[in-house]
Amino acid sequence: MSAPALDPAAPAAVDRAVTGCWPVAAQVLREAGCELVFGLPADEPGLLDAAAHTDGLTPIPVRDQRAGACAAVAAAMLTRRPVVLALTTGPAFTNALTGLLEGNSLGAPVIVVTTRIAAAEIGRGGFQETDQRSLAQSVVKDHLVVATAESLPWALRRAAHLALNGRPAPVLVEITTEVGTATDLIVHPGAGDPVQVARSAPDPADVSVAAAVLARASRPLLLAGGGVRAAGATAAVRALAAEWGAATATTASGRGTFDERHPHYLGLVGLYATPPLTERIAEADVVLAIGTALEETVRMGWDLDRVRLVHADGDPAAFHRSVPAEVTLLGDAGLTAAALRAALAGDAGAARRTGWLGSVVRARQAMDARAAAVTFAESPTRTVLRALVERFPDAVLVQENGLHDIWGYHLSALTLPADFPLVGPGEQTMMGFGLPAAVGASVARPGRPVVVVCGDGAFAMSSNTLPTAAELGCPLVMVVFDNGGFGWPRFLRQQEGEPTTTADFGTRLPMAELVEALGGVVATVTDAESAGSALRDARAAVDDGRLALVVVPVDDDDVPVGIRRICGVEGPAPW
Incomplete structure (x- = not known):
C-alpha cells in the first residue's frame, strides 16, 4: 500500500520538542507518572519553574525545605505515585533531610532532585559545596548523579522506577551544574510511558507450606502493615481474613485495611494496643503478618x-x-493474599475457631462499652477524637506522635472505617511532621477536608507551614492538644521525680492570633458542649476554604494506656 499523499495546503507540523535541562527534566518526570513538584524557588529558574510550564505537573511552592519534604512524603503516601521534591545544594538540601528520614521510614516514593556545584570547584572551597551522597545515604534508597546531558532522562526514569518498586522509598538525583545550565538537551513529548509497579507472586510451594500452618490455627490473627495499603491490597487482605476465620489487627501505618468497627478487629498492636484487646492479641497461636517489617513499636509488650x-x-x-518467621512469603501483598485465600478455600478448621472469634467479640464489646462511658472530665482528648470521624467522615486524617495525640492510635479513642485515608509518622516519629504533611495531603486529595491532630509543641515546630496552607486554600482543621510544653519528656521526668522545667513552655506561641491573622477561625474546647460547637464551626470554616484551629487544653493525667504500660505506671490504666 502506498503512503497517502501530502496535502500541500495543510499547516506544517509543530515541533513540540522541549529543550533545556529543567524543561526536559519536568517533561520526563511528568511522562514517568509524576504530577506534583514541591520545593522552594532557586536563585535561577529551575525545576519548580519548569513544572509551572509543563502540562500535567503542578508546582507547590513552600517556604521551608523541611516542610516541603514532609508535604511531599504525605502526598506520595496517599497517591502511591512518585512525588518530586526540588532542592538545591548545601543548606537547602540538609534542611530537607529530617523529612526524608521520615519518608524513608514510611516507604514514600519521593524523587529528590537537587543540584551540585561545578566540578571544577569540588574540593576547592566551592560555594555551598556539600557531600550530599554521604549525608543522604541512610535516608534514600539510591543516589544517581547526572553528569552528562544524555543521562538526564534515563536517571529520572530510573529514579521513578526505584522509588516505586521493591520497598518504596525516596531516591536522590543529583544534577551537576554543567548539566543544569545546558541548553542543548532535547526531548520529544510522548516518548515515555508512566513507570509501572512490578508485581510478583510468592512461590506456590511456599504458599502451600504457609497455608498448612494457617489451617492448623485455633486462634488466628492477621496483622496488616503499611505495605498492604501501599500495594492497594486492602480488599484482598480483608477477603483473606474472612476466608481464614481470623481476628484482625494493624500496625499504625496499616490502618485503613480493615473496618475498625468490625467485631473481629482488635485494633493496633504493640505500643498502641488497648486492653482488654491486649489479652486476645496475646492468645493468638498463629500470626500472619503481611506488609510490615515488625519494627519495635509493633512488638512492644507482645x-x-x-x-x-x-x-x-x-x-x-x-x-x-x-523476629524469625516459620514461613516467609516474598511477593506483592495483594497477590499473596489472593494466593493464600485460594489455598485455604474449603478449610475444615473454621469450626474450631468459632470460640476464638466469640472471645474476640466479647473483648470488643467490653472495650467499646468502657470507651463510650468515658466523660469529658475524664478525658477531653478522647471526647474530641471520638467526634472527629462523625463530623469529618470525608476527611483525610494526619497524625503526629506526641503524648496526648497518641490516644488517636488507640481503638478506644478513634475508630475508623475501612479505607479511611490517613497519614502518620513512621518509626522515626519526627515532631513537626503533621502540619506540613497536612498540606501535602490536601494537595493530593483536593476538595477533601484534612484534619491534623497534634500537640502544641509539634504545632510550634512547623507553624511556618501555615502561610503556605492559607495561600493554597487548604481546608485544614488543626486539633491541638495544648498542655503548655513537651508532654512526653515532661511525663517521663514526672515518673522519675525530676524537675520538668526544661519541658515547660515559659512563653506560649500565640496560635490563635496566628491562625486568625491568616483568615482562619479559632475555638477553644472547655467541655463536651463546646467540643461539639467547635467542630461544627471548624467544619463550616473548611467548607468555606478557610483554616480552623481547635484548641483542647489537656493535663498530664490524660496519658494513653500504651505509654503508661511501657513506662510501668502503677494504677488502673485509663482505656
Whole structure:
C-alpha cells in the first residue's frame, strides 16, 4: 500500500520538542507518572519553574525545605505515585533531610532532585559545596548523579522506577551544574510511558507450606502493615481474613485495611494496643503478618517468639530482621493474599475457631462499652477524637506522635472505617511532621477536608507551614492538644521525680492570633458542649476554604494506656 499523499495546503507540523535541562527534566518526570513538584524557588529558574510550564505537573511552592519534604512524603503516601521534591545544594538540601528520614521510614516514593556545584570547584572551597551522597545515604534508597546531558532522562526514569518498586522509598538525583545550565538537551513529548509497579507472586510451594500452618490455627490473627495499603491490597487482605476465620489487627501505618468497627478487629498492636484487646492479641497461636517489617513499636509488650509466624512482604530485607518467621512469603501483598485465600478455600478448621472469634467479640464489646462511658472530665482528648470521624467522615486524617495525640492510635479513642485515608509518622516519629504533611495531603486529595491532630509543641515546630496552607486554600482543621510544653519528656521526668522545667513552655506561641491573622477561625474546647460547637464551626470554616484551629487544653493525667504500660505506671490504666 502506498503512503497517502501530502496535502500541500495543510499547516506544517509543530515541533513540540522541549529543550533545556529543567524543561526536559519536568517533561520526563511528568511522562514517568509524576504530577506534583514541591520545593522552594532557586536563585535561577529551575525545576519548580519548569513544572509551572509543563502540562500535567503542578508546582507547590513552600517556604521551608523541611516542610516541603514532609508535604511531599504525605502526598506520595496517599497517591502511591512518585512525588518530586526540588532542592538545591548545601543548606537547602540538609534542611530537607529530617523529612526524608521520615519518608524513608514510611516507604514514600519521593524523587529528590537537587543540584551540585561545578566540578571544577569540588574540593576547592566551592560555594555551598556539600557531600550530599554521604549525608543522604541512610535516608534514600539510591543516589544517581547526572553528569552528562544524555543521562538526564534515563536517571529520572530510573529514579521513578526505584522509588516505586521493591520497598518504596525516596531516591536522590543529583544534577551537576554543567548539566543544569545546558541548553542543548532535547526531548520529544510522548516518548515515555508512566513507570509501572512490578508485581510478583510468592512461590506456590511456599504458599502451600504457609497455608498448612494457617489451617492448623485455633486462634488466628492477621496483622496488616503499611505495605498492604501501599500495594492497594486492602480488599484482598480483608477477603483473606474472612476466608481464614481470623481476628484482625494493624500496625499504625496499616490502618485503613480493615473496618475498625468490625467485631473481629482488635485494633493496633504493640505500643498502641488497648486492653482488654491486649489479652486476645496475646492468645493468638498463629500470626500472619503481611506488609510490615515488625519494627519495635509493633512488638512492644507482645511476645511473638511464642507464636507460629508466617511473614509476607514484598521486600526480602524485612524477613528475620526482628523476629524469625516459620514461613516467609516474598511477593506483592495483594497477590499473596489472593494466593493464600485460594489455598485455604474449603478449610475444615473454621469450626474450631468459632470460640476464638466469640472471645474476640466479647473483648470488643467490653472495650467499646468502657470507651463510650468515658466523660469529658475524664478525658477531653478522647471526647474530641471520638467526634472527629462523625463530623469529618470525608476527611483525610494526619497524625503526629506526641503524648496526648497518641490516644488517636488507640481503638478506644478513634475508630475508623475501612479505607479511611490517613497519614502518620513512621518509626522515626519526627515532631513537626503533621502540619506540613497536612498540606501535602490536601494537595493530593483536593476538595477533601484534612484534619491534623497534634500537640502544641509539634504545632510550634512547623507553624511556618501555615502561610503556605492559607495561600493554597487548604481546608485544614488543626486539633491541638495544648498542655503548655513537651508532654512526653515532661511525663517521663514526672515518673522519675525530676524537675520538668526544661519541658515547660515559659512563653506560649500565640496560635490563635496566628491562625486568625491568616483568615482562619479559632475555638477553644472547655467541655463536651463546646467540643461539639467547635467542630461544627471548624467544619463550616473548611467548607468555606478557610483554616480552623481547635484548641483542647489537656493535663498530664490524660496519658494513653500504651505509654503508661511501657513506662510501668502503677494504677488502673485509663482505656
